Amino acid sequence: xxxxxxxxxxxxxxxxxxxxxxxxxxxxxxxxxxxxxxxxxxxxxxxxxxxxxxxxxxxxxxxxxxxxxxxxxxxxxxxxxxxxxxxxxxxxxxxxxxxxxxxxxxxxxxxxxxxxxxxxxxxxxxxxxxxxxxxxxxxxxxxxxxxxxxxxxxxxxxxxxxxxxxxxxxxxxxxxxxxxxxxxxxxxxxxxxxxxxxxxxxxxxxxxxxxxxxxxxxxxxxxx
Amino acid sequence: xxxxxxxxxxxxxxxxxxxxxxxxxxxxxxxxxxxxxxxxxxxxxxxxxxxxxxxxxxxxxxxxxxxxxxxxxxxxxxxxxxxxxxxxxxxxxxxxxxxxxxxxxxxxxxxxxxxxxxxxxxxxxxxxxxxxxxxxxxxxxxxxxxxxxxxxxxxxxxxxxxxxxxxxxxxxxxxxxxxxxxxxxxxxxxxxxxxxxxxxxxxxxxxxxxxxxxxxxxxxxxxxxxxxxxxxx
Numbered sequence: 001x002x003x004x005x006x007x008x009x010x011x012x013x014x015x016x017x018x019x020x021x022x023x024x025x026x027x028x029x030x031x032x033x034x035x036x037x038x039x040x041x042x043x044x045x046x047x048x049x050x051x052x053x054x055x056x057x058x059x060x061x062x063x064x065x066x067x068x069x070x071x072x073x074x075x076x077x078x079x080x081x082x083x084x085x086x087x088x089x090x091x092x093x094x095x096x097x098x099x100x101x102x103x104x105x106x107x108x109x110x111x112x113x114x115x116x117x118x119x120x121x122x123x124x125x126x127x128x129x130x131x132x133x134x135x136x137x138x139x140x141x142x143x144x145x146x147x148x149x150x151x152x153x154x155x156x157x158x159x160x161x162x163x164x165x166x167x168x169x170x171x172x173x174x175x176x177x178x179x180x181x182x183x184x185x186x187x188x189x190x191x192x193x194x195x196x197x198x199x200x201x202x203x204x205x206x207x208x209x210x211x212x213x214x215x216x217x218x219x220x221x222x223x224x
Numbered sequence: 225x226x227x228x229x230x231x232x233x234x235x236x237x238x239x240x241x242x243x244x245x246x247x248x249x250x251x252x253x254x255x256x257x258x259x260x261x262x263x264x265x266x267x268x269x270x271x272x273x274x275x276x277x278x279x280x281x282x283x284x285x286x287x288x289x290x291x292x293x294x295x296x297x298x299x300x301x302x303x304x305x306x307x308x309x310x311x312x313x314x315x316x317x318x319x320x321x322x323x324x325x326x327x328x329x330x331x332x333x334x335x336x337x338x339x340x341x342x343x344x345x346x347x348x349x350x351x352x353x354x355x356x357x358x359x360x361x362x363x364x365x366x367x368x369x370x371x372x373x374x375x376x377x378x379x380x381x382x383x384x385x386x387x388x389x390x391x392x393x394x395x396x397x398x399x400x401x402x403x404x405x406x407x408x409x410x411x412x413x414x415x416x417x418x419x420x421x422x423x424x425x426x427x428x429x430x431x432x433x434x435x436x437x438x439x440x441x442x443x444x445x446x447x448x449x450x451x452x453x454x455x456x457x
Contacts, residue, residue: 052326061315062315064315066318066319067322068325071322074317074318074321075315075317075318078317092299092302092303093285093288093290093299093303095298095299096290097290099295099298100290100291100292103292103295125453
């Protein structure tokens with residue numbers, strides 16, 4: 001059965017997208033080889049495995065490669081349905097809601113945070129990025145509501161999609177995006193709840209180390 | 225599996241994303257009511273059921289709303305009986321989803337900007353969309369459809385290139401995908417638009433042409449503004 005064949009993850013320590021995959025693999029208790037990538041000097045293996053985008057994360061399994069973090073997480077969930085099903089197997093509506101909100105994290109939250117660190121502080125576009133970030137966090141906060149997890153009582157797909165970004169709350173605050181405990185207290189509580197899971201605690205970045213990394217990215221790639 | 229509850233699709237006649245939702249339903253043989261939306265005057269129905277994005281398409285089923293066209297296609301595939309749109313094998317499913325994401329994340333924006341901008345910026349977008357269309361075409365690999373012998377998820381996802389692209393090329397005067405350059409893609413486009421279920425939810429070509437022509441100046445203005453605001457790569 002293909003599920004027992006070797007699994008490799010090409011990744012970068014700071015990547016929230018890679019962290020999603022690490023969390024999913026850990027939840028499923030799948031053993032895998034982690035290979036840290038140097039994106040400034042891309043390895044042969046990465047270029048061969050993801051020739052179109054040349055980006056991490058890439059999951060290699062049974063000689064095949066899968067890219068795009070949310071699709072990797074779905075693949076992991078489908079290939080190893082237990083333990084810890086991340087998408088409910090028998091509820092298409094719940095699955096649709098989960099896919100919608102996971103995409104929201106990619107399309108809205110990630111976009112805002114990229115603009116927040118890349119653009120020049122004080123410029124109108126940067127002010128817009130701050131507003132958009134607050135909007136995104138507020139929307140996610142409202143969607144979580146009073147539930148323990150986005151899917152209800154069990155840790156699931158949207159939680160995996162979003163939780164790596166909680167390490168960025170410290171960075172958001174440093175870039176003027178607001179204080180998470182004030183903006184989205186339920187999300188902060190939810191993040192603590194998720195971090196009690198070993199899979200999450202082991203995967204997500206240290207917020208201060210991440211902030212230093214973002215400063216390096218800004219210096220290298222940010223608007224001058 | 226299957227459901228007797230009424231299905232509605234909130235859509236606009238010209239949107240290929242709305243078409244994806246309708247195509248999925250028709251391929252599964254699910255009857256539905258089409259609710260046409262005026263995006264300049266959004267209805268309470270739309271705003272209630274897609275408060276986050278306020279966009280079409282929205283699928284309403286048993287009083288619940290599903291938003292985002294590709295999410296809708298998967299929901300329809302999982303909920304209703306009929307020929308499967310996605311294959312059973314997890315890797316083949318992932319591959320279909322990856323290329324559908326590629327279309328939405330890497331093709332639609334450069335396509336739009338290639339059609340309506342000008343000068344050096346346009347050259348860049350034209351190069352980008354042509355490269356990406358070539359990559360997408362490669363996924364056909366001699367098959368009749370992306371899905372194999374029958375229309376599937378990725379065919380529905382790629383539908384903008386089967387029908388809308390050619391009309392947009394005519395309105396804009398920009399040629400992006402000739403049959404000489406993209407023989408497989410153009411052959412696939414004919415196959416897709418000839419499918420007896422798909423053709424029932426393709427908008428009338430003359431009406432689509434007239435609509436895009438009427439909107440052309442607005443498309444040009446917003447595209448050029450978008451292009452100047454693009455983040456440095």
